[in-house]
Amino acid sequence: MKINFLIGGPQGRGVETASFMFIYGVGSAGYYVFARREFWSNIAGGRHSYVVGSISESWPAPAPGNSVDLALTFDGHAVLEHVFHLRRGSYLVYNTEEDSKTPDSYTMMSKALAERLKNFAKEHGFEPTVKGYVEYLRQNGVEIIGLPYNKHITEIGRKIGVTSPVMLARFVNTFVVALGAALLGLSEEHVASGVGFALGKKAEVIEQNKKVASEAMKLVEKRVATLQQRNPQTKRVFWNGNEASAYGKIVGGVRFVTYYPITPATDDAMTFERLMPYPVSKNAGELSKFEKIGSVAFQAEDELAAIAIAMGGAIAGARSATATSGPGFSLMAEALSLAGMMEVGVVVTLWMRSGPSTGQATRQAQQDLLFSLFIGHGEYPKIVYASGDLEEVFFDNIKVANWAERYRVPVIHLVDKNLSNTFAVMPLPDISKVKITTVRPVVYPQTQEAEAYPLDEIVAPKLLPGISNAIFHLNSLEHDPEGDPEEDPVVVTKMFEKRMAKIRLIEGEIPPEEKVLYFGPKDAEKVIVGWGSTKPAILTALDELKDVGFLYVKMLYPFPSNIVREYLKGRKTLFIENNYMGQLALITRMFAGVEPTAVAIKFNGRPITTDDVVAAYRRFETGENVIKIESDL
Amino acid sequence: MKINFLIGGPQGRGVETASFMFIYGVGSAGYYVFARREFWSNIAGGRHSYVVGSISESWPAPAPGNSVDLALTFDGHAVLEHVFHLRRGSYLVYNTEEDSKTPDSYTMMSKALAERLKNFAKEHGFEPTVKGYVEYLRQNGVEIIGLPYNKHITEIGRKIGVTSPVMLARFVNTFVVALGAALLGLSEEHVASGVGFALGKKAEVIEQNKKVASEAMKLVEKRVATLQQRNPQTKRVFWNGNEASAYGKIVGGVRFVTYYPITPATDDAMTFERLMPYPVSKNAGELSKFEKIGSVAFQAEDELAAIAIAMGGAIAGARSATATSGPGFSLMAEALSLAGMMEVGVVVTLWMRSGPSTGQATRQAQQDLLFSLFIGHGEYPKIVYASGDLEEVFFDNIKVANWAERYRVPVIHLVDKNLSNTFAVMPLPDISKVKITTVRPVVYPQTQEAEAYPLDEIVAPKLLPGISNAIFHLNSLEHDPEGDPEEDPVVVTKMFEKRMAKIRLIEGEIPPEEKVLYFGPKDAEKVIVGWGSTKPAILTALDELKDVGFLYVKMLYPFPSNIVREYLKGRKTLFIENNYMGQLALITRMFAGVEPTAVAIKFNGRPITTDDVVAAYRRFETGENVIKIESDL
Amino acid sequence: MQQLVKRTPADYRWVRPPEWCPGCGHFGVLQSLYNAFAELNLDPSKIVLVSGIGCSSRLPHFVRTTSVHAIHGRAIPYALGIKLANPSLEVVVVGGDGDLMAIGGNHLLHLGRRNVDMTVILMDNSVYGLTRGQAGPTLPPGLKVKAIPKANPQGEINPLLLALTAGFTFIARGYSYDIKYTTKLIVEAIRHKGSAFVQVYSPCVTYNNIMTREWYEKRIYKLEEADPSWDPVVHDEKEVDTKIRKALDKIVERDRLPLGIFYKNELVPTFEERYESIYDPNYRALPPALQPIEVDGKPVVDFEKLIADKIL
Amino acid sequence: MQQLVKRTPADYRWVRPPEWCPGCGHFGVLQSLYNAFAELNLDPSKIVLVSGIGCSSRLPHFVRTTSVHAIHGRAIPYALGIKLANPSLEVVVVGGDGDLMAIGGNHLLHLGRRNVDMTVILMDNSVYGLTRGQAGPTLPPGLKVKAIPKANPQGEINPLLLALTAGFTFIARGYSYDIKYTTKLIVEAIRHKGSAFVQVYSPCVTYNNIMTREWYEKRIYKLEEADPSWDPVVHDEKEVDTKIRKALDKIVERDRLPLGIFYKNELVPTFEERYESIYDPNYRALPPALQPIEVDGKPVVDFEKLIADKIL
Numbered sequence A, B: 001m002k003i004n005f006l007i008g009g010p011q012g013r014g015v016e017t018a019s020f021m022f023i024y025g026v027g028s029a030g031y032y033v034f035a036r037r038e039f040w041s042n043i044a045g046g047r048h049s050y051v052v053g054s055i056s057e058s059w060p061a062p063a064p065g066n067s068v069d070l071a072l073t074f075d076g077h078a079v080l081e082h083v084f085h086l087r088r089g090s091y092l093v094y095n096t097e098e099d100s101k102t103p104d105s106y107t108m109m110s111k112a113l114a115e116r117l118k119n120f121a122k123e124h125g126f127e128p129t130v131k132g133y134v135e136y137l138r139q140n141g142v143e144i145i146g147l148p149y150n151k152h153i154t155e156i157g158r159k160i161g162v163t164s165p166v167m168l169a170r171f172v173n174t175f176v177v178a179l180g181a182a183l184l185g186l187s188e189e190h191v192a193s194g195v196g197f198a199l200g201k202k203a204e205v206i207e208q209n210k211k212v213a214s215e216a217m218k219l220v221e222k223r224v225a226t227l228q229q230r231n232p233q234t235k236r237v238f239w240n241g242n243e244a245s246a247y248g249k250i251v252g253g254v255r256f257v258t259y260y261p262i263t264p265a266t267d268d269a270m271t272f273e274r275l276m277p278y279p280v281s282k283n284a285g286e287l288s289k290f291e292k293i294g295s296v297a298f299q300a301e302d303e304l305a306a307i308a309i310a311m312g313g314a315i316a317g318a319r320s321a322t323a324t325s326g327p328g329f330s331l332m333a334e335a336l337s338l339a340g341m342m343e344v345g346v347v348v349t350l351w352m353r354s355g356p357s358t359g360q361a362t363r364q365a366q367q368d369l370l371f372s373l374f375i376g377h378g379e380y381p382k383i384v385y386a387s388g389d390l391e392e393v394f395f396d397n398i399k400v401a402n403w404a405e406r407y408r409v410p411v412i413h414l415v416d417k418n419l420s421n422t423f424a425v426m427p428l429p430d431i432s433k434v435k436i437t438t439v440r441p442v443v444y445p446q447t448q449e450a451e452a453y454p455l456d457e458i459v460a461p462k463l464l465p466g467i468s469n470a471i472f473h474l475n476s477l478e479h480d481p482e483g484d485p486e487e488d489p490v491v492v493t494k495m496f497e498k499r500m501a502k503i504r505l506i507e508g509e510i511p512p513e514e515k516v517l518y519f520g521p522k523d524a525e526k527v528i529v530g531w532g533s534t535k536p537a538i539l540t541a542l543d544e545l546k547d548v549g550f551l552y553v554k555m556l557y558p559f560p561s562n563i564v565r566e567y568l569k570g571r572k573t574l575f576i577e578n579n580y581m582g583q584l585a586l587i588t589r590m591f592a593g594v595e596p597t598a599v600a601i602k603f604n605g606r607p608i609t610t611d612d613v614v615a616a617y618r619r620f621e622t623g624e625n626v627i628k629i630e631s632d633l
Numbered sequence C, D: 001m002q003q004l005v006k007r008t009p010a011d012y013r014w015v016r017p018p019e020w021c022p023g024c025g026h027f028g029v030l031q032s033l034y035n036a037f038a039e040l041n042l043d044p045s046k047i048v049l050v051s052g053i054g055c056s057s058r059l060p061h062f063v064r065t066t067s068v069h070a071i072h073g074r075a076i077p078y079a080l081g082i083k084l085a086n087p088s089l090e091v092v093v094v095g096g097d098g099d100l101m102a103i104g105g106n107h108l109l110h111l112g113r114r115n116v117d118m119t120v121i122l123m124d125n126s127v128y129g130l131t132r133g134q135a136g137p138t139l140p141p142g143l144k145v146k147a148i149p150k151a152n153p154q155g156e157i158n159p160l161l162l163a164l165t166a167g168f169t170f171i172a173r174g175y176s177y178d179i180k181y182t183t184k185l186i187v188e189a190i191r192h193k194g195s196a197f198v199q200v201y202s203p204c205v206t207y208n209n210i211m212t213r214e215w216y217e218k219r220i221y222k223l224e225e226a227d228p229s230w231d232p233v234v235h236d237e238k239e240v241d242t243k244i245r246k247a248l249d250k251i252v253e254r255d256r257l258p259l260g261i262f263y264k265n266e267l268v269p270t271f272e273e274r275y276e277s278i279y280d281p282n283y284r285a286l287p288p289a290l291q292p293i294e295v296d297g298k299p300v301v302d303f304e305k306l307i308a309d310k311i312l
């Protein structure tokens, strides 16, 4: 069983709440859900936003494609936005009270989309009204559930004693969700769980909405499916990518997070902040005497400060991280170069979004790979590591924190808007797998001078101010072992080589399976190569594409050249990336010397879907080598 | 004829003045000079600094190697710093009054160097005193001119009526230069020119120093060479790389330069500032009615502002540039991404120095190539272009200003510390070759709305506020043709492609000879590949290395893949670079898919010399493929 | 040649409507700006509105003038570059408290000391609207606005004190729901010769549930109403110190919040004037943006003359 | 366990000598710092001196304490991070006018409002020494110091006014050739609970040929000498406004330059105190740098409890 759904309506008017209600409701019946949110980069104003996802009995739930089985729309605008995301057999729930509206009457619709819709109607010879498009869909086999929303809501309101228009308007969420739930054969009790989860604490409100749901469910008789209560036999969590990241940090011992607000990174740091103080585990040794412990979560004045403060935290001895997105990351270039030089281990969780510049601040891209690899002036060691799904986001946060401390280099952890806004009901990660590797600081019996940069060790013993009883100098200038400025050609050469030797050290110590993963038949002649959040879509597509392998690269720098070369030797490769340049393909050529066969690119701000992967692969098979993907769900 | 010389002494005590005096004096006799300065990254304090160069009858003068024919030293410290830069037949001029000093007595000498010197003396069984090292040199065929400086200066002072110790101390420059001049057989009159040039306006000071020079010249009878007055038959200029850059900007129509002080970039912008107002040419059309014109030279509060203000200047319609070095460049990442998005043509003159971080702020490196190529989040078009000598620095400033305006993209002009501190007496560039290509702005008869980003042109017509009578919106967000925020997938795809299409446009329009140059035999089996300021050393080495070609790459992005591939096809390649990673080798593999045979790298903060190139090539011929260069002159 | 027309506020309205939450204070600033431009009858192609990033920084898209919607925190240097390259333009910066005072604080500080003839309008709501309600630098300590997980542990900065420190020569404060008054202040600010700063209290109805319309209306009052003799203008060099001290006295008020003009001094030379006297006597007649740079591809500068002292 | 020792200024002297020009004002600041550390008898391994880039920012290399010589303009955020992660450290920032007020101005502004318990010492010479003499942000307009091609077209910023705007709760000014007095101010600043700011006039003998020793000595005077009743301390909440106004009155003086403590208020809670009360009651006892994070590789935080409300 696999159902793709969509819930769409005007931004800032409850679409998000409706989605939570729906997803939680489905989840409470024992299913897994994998969904993602699309929205415009402004707070309100009525732009169209939506959540698209899939429901499954097993995990990982399949990644959605370019059309859905069930579309729940708030208004006519939403219908129009999704005309091309429905197909024969899909269900559309919409408000018939908007039938007479035209694309132009939705002032918040992109002019370009309105044009396209009107032309389409003209070409196909129907009226450019909501009704016209709905009829077109119906003729093309889409199952239509049209209801006069307000009329029904008013009636339900009357039944439950609510008449104020403002309050009635607030019922739309629940009303739409209930229609969807009914179509999925969900029981009232699960819808009620969703209502309770999504609407927070006010008991009265919850009661009213439960009643609204119950009434609304009676309005539809059709069934898309019948989601019966099932027992998934495992603890499940409902969270999003930002949250998974924050939990990973806390579990991984990060106790110092700085941020300057930016979409889609802020919720990582703010979750870290919101969860404070954290409950102490029973087996926490000396800490067990505390019930809760804290951390520092700090909103800086800008990203220049955010990274510097985080590095300060690391210098003092805390596991430190900062979360940002492209524009903020750009501002961290100088400090990252310093981290390399001064040998400070700090993590930057980089939530990529569509650029350049402010670009599409709430849309998906994987454009910052090359920049991450070479950010900052001068040459210095670093680690660039990417996660591809929520479980990885959680566990990788722990890994990168370990590495930052172990190698004392900046670690750039690549995640993206797609992951941040993925909402999943999924198995709770098994933290028995977690291993936190701390490095104990030197503690001298008495205050004494110490070398911060001894030449005989690639990574120096850990000196902490106030803890080590050590007097030592850290320095952004090229320096001698004591950290004092030095320009002697022999010393500077040694110091440079010592820093760069970390690259080999990292390459040698981190096991291959943490660098790349290979899926599919071992001897496949053709291999898809990808990184980051395209992973679920590519994996889902593999079910359909037989005989193809998938090389999934997590370690981007130091690039695992040998391993990648080994995997790709003698095979045809299709690189699939959410960017324009085919950046992984470029670095594969640069570092591994492997010539990519073809690149499939998507750079319209939307994630790569399962259907995109399948279609790109088909085109690859016909010999295309630059495959532009333009789908837009 | 070719003479390599060196003038060295404690930083901040007249070494620079002495060098100017010497170079100008030699130049005034009709010779060409090619010299470079090495100094520590602090203002004073007595660290050792020096100028090393070559004198020639023709231009280009050969690039220096790792030893000199004539070393003029101010003190014993300077002698010790250059023990290994002298060879059989070299001349050393030094102060015998320092004979008894040891390495340890020079507190500003690097401890590491002092250690090495002491060990060396021990190994070779001599006393670790200045005298000991001098004797060692003498035994190894170095011609020693030892004089008690202060004794002589005091005597000369007495002759010319100067007795104050402070004033006498100021004569050291002239004294040392005069000794050198005498050794080169230069006439008194030319030394006097040098004195006049270097010591500025005070007539009395100049007269005294001329007398000092005249007396000092009598103290040596030996001759290294006899530089007779000659007529070079061409106008010559004495300038340095920062100055050549500033003159290029002014000639090239740049009228807006911002900066935040940073070594070694500041003197580019400050020369631009100092020269204001600029004399107007006779053939300046409507401008001829002005005798002089001005520009804006602006010291910003930081580099974030410097680049933004420069971009503001470009938006208003001025040719705009900013000059910086690594740390400042890092701070410009976000704005450069904006320049790509908003389509603003601005030039960043990047004076690279040794990193990472503050690194060796006054030392040479070519470490910022990869960073320049991929700086800033998101994907956007840009140009990265490198100069290799002072003539190029001058002309390339004009070219990059043309391109910034033509393509409306950020242009990163790569120059470096080596170029900035190259002092040359060389032919005045022939500006009849210059072609300034301006783009005329649209001017509407009446105020009207206009599209800043029409989809049908890769580079939009030029709209200027207040000049075009146009109302238009520039935007950092992804936008529609009118510049308003847009997230429609179809429009954003077109806009993205339109921007990236500039890359092909640039590739197509800029002629091949401005991208790469090839020197040496057409059919050489082996080719040295290089970029930037290693050019003179590699070219000089080619005289010695027969049968080897030199592919010199100026256009780094968009990378001229086809041309480079064509040149390198089937040949063995040695990439020579002033960095650790072999960055040109990496991008050649990335973009052109060419596998480099070997890389020679130097990353100790010192430039690559002619001897380095020759030695690296010899090692390359024996099959080494990572050749580390460690020389230190 | 432009025709002489009398423009109305509607002439400055862009075709696309504002995308702010209903009731947002920023609407009032927008309307005041339309009004001010109309009152000054400015040619929309000669105005350059510059902003950074934020709900407030979207404002230029709702205005029919030339505009530059730049990056977060850098509106001022972009505006400065435009103005310096072509001083005949009317350059106005708009932005939020996050944009102009958190990430952009340094540029505000350094604009004032230059006294370039341009205007900065701070649309102050004490939160980061566009990123969903975090604390802005003008949010008092200890307040817990809607979207932040804990009360604000950081102190606040007084924008007018900052403007005075920076050296702005015109300093005023308005309130966005009082459009008439805000219009007047903006008109004065644009007319002022030198760097002008106008803080406008502009409540965020979505995220700032504490500093609301009611909150402000309990506290604000107008300087000239409270003290009819109030005169913030420096009429004579000798008055500078007294007027600064008087302004400071009002600026540091905290329990009640004065609106109006706090300080105005046109006796300080503008940067443009100083530049003209120090660097280039033709600067304003022939600024960078208006200079031809070539004739038939040849430079207008006489290279050999320029470099004469470097020729051997 | 550290021994109880009484340290002397020489105990804080690093093995390598300062590399400043002879006569540079920075020597005086250095000596004052040695003296102050000795007077407070601070353990050199518990002091963290943090600087950016500049002649002044080299200072930490001449001191026998732990130090971080960071990047230009960012000393304050580095210091802040260190202090927040381990509030038991004594964190002192030193830097020049270029470093702390030009490129670093924003961090100074935002440190003050947090009132973190640390000290910032501005070594003010009104030029950029290390880059060879360009105008600093405290150089008055119209002055043409030695190395700049034209007179300074930009205005100046008053560091103390900026510190007050920012919210520093200790504000003082010293003079580097008066080592005894500067020592005293630094001692007071370090002792102060909250963010302390000390401006020290520290002439650059190589590039500032106008604001020289003579120039300063003609202008400076000491607050408490001019007015024996001078008391900058806020003893009671109610005094805040008066004391601020009094400080302002002295801070804006321009013809004569007062030295001394202008303002001191320990009644404002420090950031650390606020953080403790809002975020984490154990913050100072168990700050991030002192927390164990694992036992045998296993997290000390109870994940399932932490995530309980997200479990279905």
Ligand SMILES: Cc1ncc(C[n+]2csc(CCOP(=O)(O)OP(=O)(O)O)c2C)c(N)n1
Binding pocket: A260, A261, A262, A263, A303, A327, A328, A331, A358, C053, C054, C055, C056, C057, C071, C072, C095, C096, C097, C098, C099, C100, C123, C125, C127, C128, C129, C130, C131, C136, C204
């Ligand atoms: C470098 C950078 N950092 C962060 C952001 C994210 N960001 C967008 S708007 C904003 C703050 C907006 O607050 P304010 O300026 O007060 O405007 P308001 O929305 O409140 O009107 C932030 C932090 C960004 N765009 N760029």
Ligand SMILES: Cc1ncc(C[n+]2csc(CCOP(=O)(O)OP(=O)(O)O)c2C)c(N)n1
Binding pocket: B260, B261, B262, B263, B303, B327, B328, B331, B358, D053, D054, D055, D056, D057, D071, D072, D095, D096, D097, D098, D099, D100, D123, D125, D127, D128, D129, D130, D131, D136, D204
């Ligand atoms: C990002 C960056 N920009 C510029 C520089 C160059 N720089 C080094 S020191 C300095 C200014 C120093 O002036 P100040 O802080 O006043 O110290 P002083 O030397 O006068 O003591 C500058 C601009 C740099 N190191 N980093």
Ligand code: SF4
Binding pocket: A043, A044, C019, C020, C021, C023, C024, C025, C026, C055, C056, C125, C129, C130, C203, C204, C205, C206, C207
């Ligand atoms: S979020 Fe606040 S500032 Fe932004 S538009 Fe809405 S009300 Fe206005």
Ligand code: SF4
Binding pocket: B043, B044, D019, D020, D021, D023, D024, D025, D026, D055, D056, D125, D129, D130, D203, D204, D205, D206, D207
């Ligand atoms: S240049 Fe100025 S600030 Fe720097 S050391 Fe010399 S005198 Fe001091």
Ligand SMILES: [Mg+2]
Binding pocket: C054, C096, C097, C098, C123, C124, C125, C126, C127, C128, C129, C136
């Ligand atoms: Mg705001």
Ligand SMILES: [Mg+2]
Binding pocket: D054, D096, D097, D098, D123, D124, D125, D126, D127, D128, D129, D136
């Ligand atoms: Mg200074």
